Amino acid sequence: MLYYLFSFLDKAYDVPGAGLFQFISFRAALSIILSLFISLIYGKRIINILRKKQIGETVRDLGLQGQNEKAGTPTMGGLIILGAILIPTLLFAQLNNIYILLMLFVTVWLGFIGFLDDYIKVFKKNKEGLAGRFKIIGQVIAGLVIGLTLYFNQNVVIRERVPEKKIVVRTGQLTAFEQVKDHNLKFYQHPIKSTKTTIPFFKNNEFNYTFLISWLGDGYQKLTWIIFTIIVIVIITAVSNGSNLTDGMDGLATGTSAIIGLTLGILAWVSGNIVFADYLKIMYIPNTGELVVYISAFVGACVGFFWYNSYPAQVFMGDTGSLALGGAIAAFAIMIRKELLIPVLCGIFLIENLSVVMQVAYFKRTRKKYGEGRRIFLMAPLHHHFQKKGYPEPKIVMRFLIIGIALAVLTIITLKIR
Numbered sequence: 006m007l008y009y010l011f012s013f014l015d016k017a018y019d020v021p022g023a024g025l026f027q028f029i030s031f032r033a034a035l036s037i038i039l040s041l042f043i044s045l046i047y048g049k050r051i052i053n054i055l056r057k058k059q060i061g062e063t064v065r066d067l068g069l070q071g072q073n074e075k076a077g078t079p080t081m082g083g084l085i086i087l088g089a090i091l092i093p094t095l096l097f098a099q100l101n102n103i104y105i106l107l108m109l110f111v112t113v114w115l116g117f118i119g120f121l122d123d124y125i126k127v128f129k130k131n132k133e134g135l136a137g138r139f140k141i142i143g144q145v146i147a148g149l150v151i152g153l154t155l156y157f158n159q160n161v162v163i164r165e166r167v168p169e170k171k172i173v174v175r176t177g178q179l180t181a182f183e184q185v186k187d188h189n190l191k192f193y194q195h196p197i198k199s200t201k202t203t204i205p206f207f208k209n210n211e212f213n214y215t216f217l218i219s220w221l222g223d224g225y226q227k228l229t230w231i232i233f234t235i236i237v238i239v240i241i242t243a244v245s246n247g248s249n250l251t252d253g254m255d256g257l258a259t260g261t262s263a264i265i266g267l268t269l270g271i272l273a274w275v276s277g278n279i280v281f282a283d284y285l286k287i288m289y290i291p292n293t294g295e296l297v298v299y300i301s302a303f304v305g306a307c308v309g310f311f312w313y314n315s316y317p318a319q320v321f322m323g324d325t326g327s328l329a330l331g332g333a334i335a336a337f338a339i340m341i342r343k344e345l346l347i348p349v350l351c352g353i354f355l356i357e358n359l360s361v362v363m364q365v366a367y368f369k370r371t372r373k374k375y376g377e378g379r380r381i382f383l384m385a386p387l388h389h390h391f392q393k394k395g396y397p398e399p400k401i402v403m404r405f406l407i408i409g410i411a412l413a414v415l416t417i418i419t420l421k422i423r
Contacts, residue, residue, distance in 0.1 A: 044309025083326025
């Protein structure tokens with residue numbers, strides 16, 4: 006909203022400084038500052054309100070060290086995160102940008118699904134919360150909206166690189182690739198609709214989802230929207246569940262999400278900037294630079310919330326925050342065509358997911374075979390396995406975050422390692 010106000014003041018009245026709002030970097034800086042302010046200052050007030058309303062965590066007796074001390078800690082703190090993301094984005098982002106609109110949708114929608122789950126647990130005193138099938142339905146709806154919009158909306162485009170030998174300077178003469186200084190000459194001028202995405206670690210690192218159904222024969226391209234939407238649904242469901250499972254220790258999901266968000270911001274910055282895209286020889290995606298404003302608010306919200314959520318936590322985000330954070334990360338990665346990097350970047354979420362799947366599958370298989378279920382881990386998700394082994398919670402969280410930072414660095418250097 007402020008973007009449009011200051012754009013008007015700049016054009017109509019030439020107000021000094023108003024032109025700064027045309028720069029994504031300036032608005033991203035304001036976004037992260039305001040997000041931190043909201044989560045730090047108003048977050049404290051919301052925590053006090055939650056405490057007065059006795060909206061506390063109900064803890065199951067799982068025999069974990071320090072578990073009982075967490076009983077009664079205010080939950081539903083995800084409301085702080087949602088406010089710290091949405092308000093700066095609404096103020097500083099271009100609200101006619103399709104990517105921003107989709108990010109606002111997935112944040113609000115999955116935040117609402119998580120809120121219902123927390124509400125049932127806290128106010129209805131039902132420890133199970135929202136039935137799992139309803140969570141899945143909510144995630145599928147989010148995936149459907151994101152997938153179908155990205156596929157059919159005409160503003161979701163890419164600009165492909167021009168082969169080196171076809172690059173022509175303004176004089177009309179052929180030139181070597183390195184001699185061309187106008188970055189626009191290195192990309193076709195007309196954006197195209199495409200379901201191409203980025204494959205990490207490969208030189209010619211673009212993959213088109215259409216290839217997956219090429220075996221169907223003539224006219225198979227018309228069915229690409231189906232396979233693309235299914236993939237989007239699977240990714241959003243998997244990452245949001247991974248974030249939810251990771252939210253089992255003080256500061257773990259919050260810190261991990263902040264690291265992932267910062268990395269995604271860098272990827273969005275270079276993918277949406279023609280100069281950086283040219284230099285790194287990566288896919289150029291017009292209009293995605295605006296997503297940096299959103300992800301700045303995202304990182305600010307996570308860091309600000311971490312202030313209160315670090316050990317010993319003064320508030321828990323609940324599903325209100327964890328589902329929204331995971332869904333936002335997944336949707337963001339899909340929009341900048343870096344979703345195949347998710348297993349690396351979101352490695353913490355992935356291993357938490359896999360530990361639960363492996364534990365449940367192995368338990369059921371051994372119970373059927375031996376009459377008694379056996380376990381791979383002392384407890385799943387994985388962070389509880391280490392807790393059962395006697396590691397202090399702060400040490401587990403810090404080591405997981407260190408691994409998250411290493412994975413983030415690896416993700417960034419895939420821009421050059423091919």
